[in-house]
Amino acid sequence: RSNQVKVFVNGVWIGVHRDPTNLVKTLRKLRREGDIQHEVSVVRDVREKEIKVFTDAGRVCRPLFLVDEETQQLEINKSHIAKIEAHTNGEDEDPDQPYNWAKLMSDGVMELLDAEEEETVMICMTPEELEHSRQGFIPQDEEFDPAARIKSASTLDTHTWTHCEIHPSMILGICASIIPFPDHNQSPRNTYQAAMGKQAMG
Structure with missing residues (x-):
């Protein structure tokens, strides 16, 4: 049927689903809450009417900050940064449960994406560009700085951002x-x- 999509797990067709949007949303929510492994990739191919889930070993994944799709703000905030600093200084609230990389993942502020899933998301280069996109304009710098990073002219023409780079050099x-x-x-x-x-x- 026209409203059904094929569901593949590691390249093996396991069935069809009638509500692909809700299925992808649910799988990503489970991953962000730590109910399924962070390394699992969920890819929706709208053109081919397929949902592909990858769990196999050896896929190269990279970390990205998550962006709230409604407010267009980073999910990571000052409280997370304070916990990271406390962990770095050896001042964790609970020494048995240090605030480390895994905690950032389970708190849903960072996500690991592989090359295939990366094609289905919108990634902003810096939090600064995310702010300009939300405001709807790019403020003019008073002085020209030849050492400054060249900013993308297409920042304001983009749709909703879903992720943000930790640092532009990580591409x-x-x-x-x-x-x-x-x-x-x-x-x-x-x-x-x-x-x-x-x-x-x-």
Whole structure:
């Protein structure tokens, strides 16, 4: 039927579902609350009418901040940061349950996404751009700073953000991130250096 979608788990077709939007929403909610593993990926392919769930080992995932889709604000707040600082200084409220990476995940402020799921979300580069997008304008800097990061001109044309980068440099892999001043090179030079870095690492 037209309203049914196929559901795949690790590439194996296990059935069909009549309410794909609610299924994806429920699976992501369970993942953010820690009821299912944080490494599980949930991908909805609207064009192919498929929902793909991946749990297999070896998928490369990366962390992103979650953005509240209604308020367009980061889920992480000052209370989380205070707990992280307390943990860093060895001043946890409960020493048996330190506030670590796993707690950030289970509190639903960060999420691990793989390459496939990353294609189905909207990722903002910085919290600053998220703020400008929410306000609807980009404030003009009084002085030109040649060392400042170039901001995307399309920030305000975007739809609802779902995630935010921890830092813009995290879009790069390990090999690309160790290149000095990659923004001063031609793009093919960065590609060549990343490939040579892989060879050097074996």
